[in-house]
Amino acid sequence: MESAIIQENAPQLTLPKCKNEQLIFFNQIVKSPNELCSWLQFSNVCGVHIGIADIESFINKIKTTFIKGMKSKAGKKFDAYIVLKEDCITSFEFENKKKK
Template sequence: LQTDETLPLLASETVEKQTKPKPLHTESSLLSAMEHCGREIGDGQLRTAIREAGIGTPATRAAVIETLFARNYIRRDKKNLVPTEKGLAVYDTVKDKKIADVEMTAAWEDTLAKIETGEADAPSFRRDIEVYTAQIVAELLSATLDVAPSGEQCTCPKCKKSRILFFDKVAKCADVDCGFTLFRNKGGKVLTDKQIVGLVTTGRTPLVKGFRNREGRSFDAALVLNPDFTIGYSFPDRKPQGEKSGRKR
């Protein structure tokens, strides 16, 4: 080959491929990631500081993971640790905040090391920590956590802006000023997330079997969202067996 030589291009082709996500953590890979988290830090000095410390200590790292289980942020799938909807919602809320910034921990370790050697002043470090604590508490208090355990997402029918949050007993608008709330308990049944999504988005559900009236008698009905945002029954046109009349709203 010669410098500046021009060669003919014989063929070219584009190939469509997909990147692979990082594999899920196992307990041991997560422990190791906590120990060696400094690899992700850009700043050389901070990276050195955390390299020696990592997140937590050998004695506390396992307990940190146990806490993630206890709070239902992760679950086990064979050896893998899988984040739950709740865990991902918490992550979404805190990921850009100081409390989730591993560089903060690194900066502390760096300062602590400097206090040891007399290069930094302990009382001023303490004051910094106090300021930091006040900041993260303020940050966390102002954070709104959207937890939709089912992963269902729909927009509030009342304000038509905010999301509906699903809880054990109610589904309600994320905006407290809007105040839209649906109770899951209806006619002796507990409405599923899917039924609530149907109600909220289309104004009604398909026929639901096995409601009970006050006398304990069983009946079938579709649910409808009333104009005042309460839940009503809509009875099928044909007379259901065991019911005297088909009532329609």
């Protein structure tokens, strides 16, 4: 079994839930070192790789850039922001499309 690799030069980010703990960036996940917090975010969301810049935006600005081409469990493609709710649960936010 391959061990996780901690990424060098990752930004220093603090999760709002933990407040005092710097997040740890591994090759496939970003997580809190605080075992009581147990927060983690996979770098692959619905088939799309989420880069460090989007993780940084997600933590600091509460949402990523608009991500296109994600795939639902049913196999349908969708576009959305990944947002961090107040309770540090991740969710999707969809653009409002105005009907003509």
